[in-house]
Amino acid sequence: MHLLYQIFIDPFVQMGSAPDLLVQTLWEGLVSGVLYALIALGFVLIFKASGVFNFAQGIMVVFAALTLVGLYAHGVPAFLALALTIGVMFVLALAIERFMLRPLVNQPDIILFMATFGLTYILIGFGELIFGGDPKIMIADQLLLPSGSYSVKMLGGFVQMQKIDIAAAIIASLMVAALAVFFQKTRIGRALRAVADSHRAALSVGISLEYIWVTVWFAAGIVALATGIMWGARSNVSFALEIIALKALPVLILGGFTSIPGAIVGGVIIGVGEKLGEFYWGPLLGSGIESWLAYVIALVFLLFRPQGLFGERIIERI
């Protein structure tokens, strides 16, 4: 009886009694949700355009951030380091296309998926080798990103909002809008969608797969870099980020693999759900349920809607 009370009543009572804490928690959830969404965005880009489920997206975030910080640590001025990192992501996209995607063209999706596992391990190894595994500080100030926070007085208390988080939300929204327009309206966007549907068919109408793939993986790399900067600014750059980045998978399940707005909605749901769960129900179970709560949320969704909130239902024909 007491247990039922603890699960179903108490948390809501807590929410009501300290509404400013609730808003704070919601805000924190929103912020991490936006960051998850950015990672998911990278996934969606690549999946939409090459049909590849890029498990390495998370490590690309870490790798990009590490490169940026590493260059700066070697004396390269901040914005030059940024430009160079963008260049590095381009070279990475070229290498991935040449050595991983091209040899595996036309293979079943699951093979490509497993290849991205290999890519993940390569990037982890290189990252650790070149930059070392200890946590680093993101050069947010040098990149002219705002620091400090606003303290908003509301609902009987204070709610802290970090300025960097607000910046992150704005930048993410801009990116999403730009990408959505790009895919729907432009010629290249259409070509990307064609490639995602069928490599062979796209080839037969003269679309250059190599060009498309390099473009898309480069774009995903840019998104990864932006995510890495935002995330690194909030909480140092380290390989722990890679595990956190795996959370993008539940986001994709909710939002569907091919929907850009879905990535945002899914990200917010997961981020908020996770934070609320951890804060209000966490103490019941012992802390740290954040490590798996997102997956369970996604799992529950999957049981009712196997294609996610925004995904297309696949009708199997025989």
Place this chain on the structure above:
Amino acid sequence: MRAPSGPDVAVGDVLLSVENVSLSFGGVKAVSDVSFDIRKGEIRAIIGPNGAGKTSMLNIINGFYQPQQGRITFKGQTRSKMRPHDAAHGGIARTFQNVALFRGMTALDNIMTGRTLKMHKNLFWQLLRFGPAMTEEVEHRHRVEEIIDFLKIQEIRRTPVGRLPYGLQKRVELGRALAMEPDLLLLDEPMAGMNLEEKEDMSRFVLDVNDHYGTTVALIEHDMGVVMDLSDRVVVLDHGIKIADGTPDEVKDNQGVIDAYLGVAH
């Protein structure tokens, strides 16, 4: 135009009948209010121009699609929805337009999977293998080898089916369906993509199956010669509606059928 009903070709009792079956996908109506029956022991052809709903019809009988309206009566039992498992259990087997073989397995193993429903030894015996599970395996291997002899595919039994030419794949698929010892065999364009010799072989197999094992056959086929030669009765579909039903001769001279194939608008 009212479809003429065929005279009584008393091959046997009605094995399966579909009544007023309709099926749509989203906005597309694949099958509209179709009714016909299949008698025990006969060879029934389902024909019609492309997109007529023939494969959908087979899929409904098989339990793969669930019709929005109508009923299916099989062996006296009426259902509004047939599940694939019920169909298989009841003795319905089929082959597919696009050869749905298990590519990772050999021809022999593919046909052996057809015996699954008849193999009962549980996990414990399967783990040990020697003893009852082996006896069961050998017994079913005998039956499968009979089918392999019948279809003359002895040399390829250990070949992974992905490597077989199309005609042989279709034969293996037929073997897998036969391994189920079905009462009703549904064949979806069994002759598609075959040359004359292969067609003659396949026709002979179908006739033998019908004669030898007494299996009722329903087949979709485009080759009119095959249809005329093999079938006892024919049902014609066009745009999801039944437009004719009778013996091959009756259907052949039916004006509605001729129009449908020539694409005359009506």
Place this chain on the structure above:
Amino acid sequence: MFYREAGQYKTSYQADQALFPIRQDQIGIVLILAVAFILVPLMASTFVIDSVLIPVLIYSLAAIGLNLLTGYTGLLSLGTGGFMGVGAFACYKLATFFPGINVIVLIICSGFLAAAAGIVFGMPSLRIKGFYLAVATLASQFFLSWCFIRIPWLYNYNVSASIEVPTRTLFDIPITGPNATPVTRYLIVLTIVAVMTWLASNLIRGRIGRTWMAVRDMDIAAELIGIKLYPTKLLAFAVSSFYCGVAGAMLVFLWLGNAESESFSINQSFLILFMVIIGGLGSLLGSFFGAALIFGLPILLRMIRAALDLSMTSATLEHINFITLGILIIFFLIAEPAGLARLWQIGKQKLRVWPFPY
């Protein structure tokens, strides 16, 4: 020429379906077993037995478990580490509760507990497929990892959150704990792995193996033949988790001697998946190859470092290990998706026709 099978006729279906129908294979397996059971304990060094053979055998068993699920049934799972952990912690608790019962029996029992966990976490497979299922298995992995830390009862409230293996005996010879010799532990592991591999091969060649492969290749067609998808998938989860659980229990009780939550993390899941991919999806033999390669890789790198006399820290070596693993995965997926097992088959084929090229 060496591997010619012409002239070897089988006169019964039973003989035709035997595990090793070819005479050369029969001789081969007898030789291998003789070497493994007799020669190795007599002649191999303690280092080789303790640091190479025992763990490779244990990981091979885990790889077989994953192979049954992913290679034969087509259900990609990233939760292998978690299920190994279930086996390990279950065995630990059973050993705590039942100190008098033979530890080998307890290891088998923990396999069953792991199988139960497998069924529970395999339930989503009713409606979920492919990538989605892989993500669902991640849920089980992260949840189980969390349990291993957050449920102190599992590690008997030990302050360091790790488990230490008590001494247990068989016929008065210590086989677990600090007093057990490597040779003893090796022979026990070898026996268990050999028996379970044989059982797996029986399953694969019979009805159950065929239904699994049918579900993998085309589940729609499998359904239309009358195969019930859901029980088949759940059985795959159960059997696979059983194997992983036993491997996990052996990992702790017969090799490491202790364990903590990190031993059963997502990294472990990936490692075993790589073993299965490189060794060959859908091949029991491949599981052994894959385990040997992945486990042997760090050792190989260390030997190269010593041979070339390079000065490199262990950490650097570890990173190079990661990179090499990643490259190997991609290489195998490109060059030979069916893994080392396929290369082995190709090798045998060459032996068949040697000295002719084809």
